[in-house]
Amino acid sequence: MAAQGDMVYAWAADADVLKKGECGGAITALQQYALTSGMVDAVLAVKKGQDLYDAVPTLITDPADLAQTAGSLHCGTLLLSKVVKNYLDSNKTARIGVTVKGCDLMGLIELAKRDAVDLDRLLLLGVNCGGSVSPVAARKMIAEKFEVDPDAVHKEEIDKGQFIIEYEGGHKGIKIDELEEEGYGRRSNCRRCLYKVPRQADLACGNWGVIGDKAGKATFIEVCSEKGAELLNKAVAAGAVKAEAANPKGIEIRGKVENAMLKLGNNWRKEDFETLSSDLWGTIGRETARCIKCYSCIENCPVCFPAAQELKGNSRMVTSGEIPPNPMFHLRRFAHISDSCVNCGQCEELCPMDIPLALFSHAIRTEGDSAFEPKLGRASYTN
Numbered sequence: 001m002a003a004q005g006d007m008v009y010a011w012a013a014d015a016d017v018l019k020k021g022e023c024g025g026a027i028t029a030l031q032q033y034a035l036t037s038g039m040v041d042a043v044l045a046v047k048k049g050q051d052l053y054d055a056v057p058t059l060i061t062d063p064a065d066l067a068q069t070a071g072s073l074h075c076g077t078l079l080l081s082k083v084v085k086n087y088l089d090s091n092k093t094a095r096i097g098v099t100v101k102g103c104d105l106m107g108l109i110e111l112a113k114r115d116a117v118d119l120d121r122l123l124l125l126g127v128n129c130g131g132s133v134s135p136v137a138a139r140k141m142i143a144e145k146f147e148v149d150p151d152a153v154h155k156e157e158i159d160k161g162q163f164i165i166e167y168e169g170g171h172k173g174i175k176i177d178e179l180e181e182e183g184y185g186r187r188s189n190c191r192r193c194l195y196k197v198p199r200q201a202d203l204a205c206g207n208w209g210v211i212g213d214k215a216g217k218a219t220f221i222e223v224c225s226e227k228g229a230e231l232l233n234k235a236v237a238a239g240a241v242k243a244e245a246a247n248p249k250g251i252e253i254r255g256k257v258e259n260a261m262l263k264l265g266n267n268w269r270k271e272d273f274e275t276l277s278s279d280l281w282g283t284i285g286r287e288t289a290r291c292i293k294c295y296s297c298i299e300n301c302p303v304c305f306p307a308a309q310e311l312k313g314n315s316r317m318v319t320s321g322e323i324p325p326n327p328m329f330h331l332r333r334f335a336h337i338s339d340s341c342v343n344c345g346q347c348e349e350l351c352p353m354d355i356p357l358a359l360f361s362h363a364i365r366t367e368g369d370s371a372f373e374p375k376l377g378r379a380s381y382t383n
């Protein structure tokens, strides 16, 4: 019997899910069990859309459909926090199971702090995340650096510090460090992220630390809540999931990889923030002068939606119809999210004018986070 704090290797019992899963399909099998047993009414997961650069959230109520969501997509433009909020708002009683990366989870926790989401209605299966790549950047990187047609790629993965692609006629992997030195690689907000193992989910799942004959065929699960332990135990007892204690050497390796990733994240913060702080307001003024006021940053932010009306309308500080807007438009937006910006990067990712908005609000918020409680994405919600 697994309990909160335990660490196990797990994999799907079903041969099809085992094969389709990224690392043995434990997440998909756990979600299938949660749905079949009535622990949740629906599952929100992610599936491949037009191609592997297109990750699409999908709500599933038939357990048989879950296999189509197995596998990890590293190149989508995706944040699930607000999708979850919208679903819970439109269906007042449903409980849902959700696969979340650290940013999805932090967004949900910040929404819960604002009483906009009831976390008790969620079964949270967290995936460790070393970062993702924007679809446009991924295509460019594959064409220029890997010298492969991006449309010929049928699988991508991030493993052992490499970005790896499989395509008709072969596969190639290049070290992420090398890619990032040359301006490719992960989103800049992901590089600065320090939330790699989502321990405020019910289960934190990943491939780090799976060694020996289970490497690549099982998921390392850290049990983070009683709800997570109940799901895992019941799924194992029902024969849906197989599990064994994690290898102690694997636990040690997982800790080392996590620490190395945190160190790298801190290095990126130092570099990005120091460059910015040499001319903070000048840079913000210059960069935001490209703003066309499309409001994409507001619409896609998991937490600044209450500010939408105030910022969209005419006010003494922001004049409706003025392009580019007075920099106050952006400062007011930063102020609105200054207690909750989780550095998900959506404002920057979806800005048609490529303004580094996530960098600005993350730099401002990081200073606040070092001084004040509660810390971002933490504290008010304890499992």
Ligand code: FAD
Pocket (backbone or CB within 6 Å): 020, 021, 022, 023, 024, 025, 026, 027, 028, 029, 045, 046, 047, 055, 069, 070, 071, 072, 073, 074, 075, 076, 078, 099, 100, 101, 127, 128, 129, 130, 131, 132, 158, 205, 206, 207, 208, 218, 219, 220
């Ligand atoms: P599966 O049964 O294959 O289920 C995978 C689940 O992930 C499905 O529910 C699917 O819908 C969901 N999913 C796929 N793509 C996304 C996405 N972009 N956003 C949200 N949900 C998604 N593990 C590590 O140990 N280290 C890492 O650095 C790491 N980076 C990752 C980065 C990303 C973007 C993702 C999605 C996962 C990452 N993982 C990482 C987790 C790892 O790849 C596996 O997802 C995990 O081991 C579970 O494997 P599984 O076979 O049990 O999952």
